[in-house]
Amino acid sequence: MPEQDYYEAAAFWKPDRYINPDETERLTTCAAFITDDAQSLLDVGCGNGTFLTILERQRPAMRLNGLERSRTAVQSAICTSEVLEGAITAIPFADRAFDVVTALEVIEHLPYQVYEHGLRELERVAAKGILLSVPYRENRVFTECPNCGCRFHPNYHLRSFDEHVLEHLFQQFDCAAYEVVSIDDYWLAPVLRRLYRLLNRHQDYPKTALCPQCGYTRSGGGHSRSAPAESASFLNRVRRYLRDTFKARLPKYKRKNWIIAYYQRK
Numbered sequence: 695m696p697e698q699d700y701y702e703a704a705a706f707w708k709p710d711r712y713i714n715p716d717e718t719e720r721l722t723t724c725a726a727f728i729t730d731d732a733q734s735l736l737d738v739g740c741g742n743g744t745f746l747t748i749l750e751r752q753r754p755a756m757r758l759n760g761l762e763r764s765r766t767a768v769q770s771a772i773c774t775s776e777v778l779e780g781a782i783t784a785i786p787f788a789d790r791a792f793d794v795v796t797a798l799e800v801i802e803h804l805p806y807q808v809y810e811h812g813l814r815e816l817e818r819v820a821a822k823g824i825l826l827s828v829p830y831r832e833n834r835v836f837t838e839c840p841n842c843g844c845r846f847h848p849n850y851h852l853r854s855f856d857e858h859v860l861e862h863l864f865q866q867f868d869c870a871a872y873e874v875v876s877i878d879d880y881w882l883a884p885v886l887r888r889l890y891r892l893l894n895r896h897q898d899y900p901k902t903a904l905c906p907q908c909g910y911t912r913s914g915g916g917h918s919r920s921a922p923a924e925s926a927s928f929l930n931r932v933r934r935y936l937r938d939t940f941k942a943r944l945p946k947y948k949r950k951n952w953i954i955a956y957y958q959r960k
């Protein structure tokens with residue numbers, strides 16, 4: 695099943711995969727939403743546990759658990775909290791088992807048959823609050839499988855979100871607050887990306903992409919897809935230097951990239 699295999703790529707779960715200034719700002723903003731009276735938290739779709747490691751430092755007295763469908767991610771967990779392998783459609787905990795339930799960069803990935811069921815499960819196990827983070831008003835650019843021609847989002851982002859969509863997600867919870875997190879981007883980025891795709895049409899299939907229709911990957915295998923590594927050859931070092939020098943001179947702006955929403959039980 696390609697959709698499930700996609701998340702087994704080791705490249706997504708390297709220890710430092712989500713440790714960079716942008717992701718750290720997103721995750722610390724998320725952590726700030728968790729109220730002082732919360733004593734337990736379940737992070738659904740916790741990946742390699744990066745968010746849990748932040749809470750382990752900030753809230754050492756809190757009971758923390760993770761749930762993750764990807765076996766590779768569970769095996770790569772960098773947190774000390776317990777992470778169970780499991781699906782959002784069957785969260786293996788009792789009703790209202792945790793004060794707060796988080797699902798960060800998760801629900802944009804949920805297939806049609808899973809989406810509503812997953813949201814109901816988050817509501818069921820959350821006693822007081824639910825915290826979500828999703829891409830903000832994402833302009834989803836699709837890639838085309840060179841093998842079968844299927845067009846799909848290479849990161850399996852299956853829907854876009856804004857404030858209006860987020861307000862109406864839950865039946866038993868109201869949206870209490872939200873915050874948009876911005877990242878630096880280049881003014882010309884959309885034009886340059888479009889130009890790059892036109893010039894590199896045959897390479898416009900990311901190394902981590904996995905066609906949902908035929909299962910094609912550039913590396914040929916599903917489970918061993920590794921992070922794209924740049925060769926250390928002299929030519930590549932020169933190319934990288936020129937690229938970085940050019941990019942450093944481009945004007946930047948703050949682009950709204952993620953939205954974080956906090957929900958309270960009605």
Ligand SMILES: [Zn+2]
Nearest residue numbers: 839842905908
């Ligand atoms: Zn294909």
